[in-house]
């Protein structure tokens with residue numbers, strides 16, 4: 001049985017889709033079978049970041065409504081045969097996602113993939129709660145700024161109450177992925193400090209992804225940054241995050257600083 005991971009945030013534009021693609025590709029490079037699912041119905045973004053937009057024929061809504069089989073909608077990545085994408089519909093609206101339909105699709109994906117990565121839409125409404133509903137693990141993507149941290153805190157509340165795990169009285173494994181971290185802005189004091197974000201959210205740190213032009217370049221090439229430029233700073237940070245996701249206890253370094261955080265230390269505070 002595969003592991004279901006939701007990549008969520010509350011606030012929009014913080015790097016969920018970028019991170020879903022980068023983490024998915026990094027896991028698939030290691031030989032594991034990965035399906036990345038785009039829950040952002042109405043927007044359809046993940047296929048662009050993964051360079052699969054011209055191959056989309058059927059999508060998540062088609063599968064849920066019985067218009068296509070899961071195997072017809074899944075798109076195999078051009079570069080990695082263990083990486084698959086289940087795209088979102090651009091033309092339908094998010095009310096076409098039904099709880100029963102989502103449950104069936106996630107259940108089927110878990111049977112054939114090692115990792116099912118659900119790229120959540122922004123917000124705390126239906127789309128976001130459906131994306132997190134069946135997760136075993138949550139990655140809370142946050143930028144080091146007040147509004148993003150505040151929205152992540154709300155999402156943590158939902159993860160602990162609105163998911164199947166929460167309903168069964170189980171604890172959701174949650175990780176913080178701090179993205180778009182800029183050493184120069186940190187130096188000027190324009191961003192929240194890493195310690196402050198950790199203090200507020202109190203979940204273990206999965207990684208810190210630097211703000212980098214390499215992310216935009218990769219996106220323009222239609223490739224996850226971990227495939228487009230595997231030696232770039234953001235790719236290396238995503239590879240390390242994947243190691244931690246697999247359970248390795250690797251210190252987290254802050255881009256531009258020598259200081260590092262130990263996962264174990266923050267693991268103690270794990271919610």
Ligand SMILES: Nc1ncnc2c1ncn2[C@@H]1O[C@H](COP(=O)(O)OP(=O)(O)OP(=O)(O)O)[C@@H](O)[C@H]1O
Pocket residue numbers: 009011012013014015016017018019040045120121122179180181209210211212213215216219234
């Ligand atoms: N580490 C980074 N460095 C520079 N730019 C980044 C980084 N991460 C993401 N971005 C850029 O930020 C923008 C938003 O990223 P992305 O689409 O991944 O966010 P999102 O959380 O999925 O947004 P939405 O809430 O709209 O779904 C994109 O233009 C992306 O290229």
Ligand SMILES: [Mg+2]
Pocket residue numbers: 016017018040045119120121
């Ligand atoms: Mg997105």
